[in-house]
Amino acid sequence: MSEIAFFGAVEIGLVYALVALGVYLSFRVLDFPDLTVDGSFPLGAAVCATLLVAGVNPWLASLAAALAGAVAGLVTATLNVRFKILHLLASILTMIALFSVNLRVMGRPNVALLMQDTVLTPFYGLGLPDHVVRPLVVAVVVVAVVILLARFLSSEFGLAMRATGVNARMARAQGVETDFHIYTGMALSNGLCALAGALFAQTNGFADVTTGIGTIVVGLAAVIVGETVLPARAMLWALVGCVVGSILYRLAVQLALSADAIGLQASDLNLVTAVLVAVALILPRLRLKAALKREQPKGVVGR
């Protein structure tokens, strides 16, 4: 793997780390399997790119992208909480709708960012090569998000949100407005995914409606890889695990693609990801089964 390919993988891993953090919030904290991210990621890219072309300040454009994602999350949450549509289906409805919305936002299937200033522009002239600057800037954003998110989840409000995901009935009995916490968590989760989309557009120089396909699987892969390599219980470390998982996942993919012997092409990426996630989900179950089998003679599972 070349140096540029390495930094490229780290960069894209860091961008998708924000997706992983969002997916961690929905899947793990709220226990809400949310596929909206496949729409909110390109939504963030679309909103950001369109605003940049219109000459808006890049930081403001990124913020607007995050807010747009948050609204998408609220739509899914409303369909589920208010109208009792199954969470998976609710999120698929929003995701499908967002495809049209993203085309409307951009007015065409893709927008190129060639001459526009991005959040990266001020850092390009500081002596570091461009392929190093990009991951560095994204890393700063990711670190800030991890710290803020860890702080948020250890607050009273954040604890109530975690309880909502673990045991909603108990949470309500303890006075937690669980509906409100689902709204907030879903907005936050999709806001992060849209922010990732905005950074993706700025680091890659384009926004395209099709970039969202499979975002959820990549995010989930990062979360699972993170949990495997960093099985932490403390909130901060669980979040760091998402970031590490995302980078490792991208490096592994890059390695697989650059090893000619395996014969993989870039277009095989989705297949490889799906297989990886499936294996990661199956393995713990098999391990549990094996462990139970070993325990049985001792009469622990005497049935």
Added chain:
Amino acid sequence: MITVNGIHVTFGRGTPLEKHALRGVDLTIPEGQFVTVIGSNGAGKSTFLGALAGDVIAESGSIAIDGTDVTKWATPKRASLVARVFQDPMVGSCTALTIEENMALAAARGRKRGLGFALSGDRRRHFRDRIAELGLGLESRLHDRMGLLSGGQRQAVSLLMATLAGSKILLLDEHTAALDPGTAEFVLGLTRRIVQENRLTTLMVTHSMRQALDYGDRTVMLHEGKIVLDVSGEQRAGLDVPHLLALFARQRGGEEIADDSLLIG
């Protein structure tokens, strides 16, 4: 004080499974009274408790707690006035969170939850002191997940959690039913102590007539969604399980008691 006026609850209205679970329940519980609630399966005990807690909203009638009409309040809002312990220890606590996180969750009941740390040094010390009172040695295990505790330990911690936010009403829904007899005895003793120390107005649903008579100041029996028996004071003190059964049979117009669960002592 709890004032319940003619509440009705129907599940699955208009479906073949329609069940008129509560058919006009009236009950006034003065402050500090400990009421035990008995009745056969399907008598409406749990529904009644759910109606008080807000899980079930009564379709007619009214419920007032300390003079405030809470009839239409949902569970989270009522939680500011009411603490609960559930039958299943898994339901009553967050097994994936630590003991101290569970306690922090309960301590904020009825309060606005802000962005301040859920667990500060002060709060941890407070929780440690409180959990030490249980005498179970749990003060060294605050960082353990709730799921690692035994059923009895979890119910004990749940009882403690019910007192952390200072609400005056405690609802116990067969909270010892999932425990072995020895542990149940311990948890019941703890219940009595906590109710007395905090002068809580308490409603305890139980499947055991023995427990119903041994604990508390007043016993209420539900049958088919109505209160059919309400004894306290000397009348209650003179009662034994067979008397209670006879009283129950008379109330029901001599109907045979076919339900074994009523006889479990």
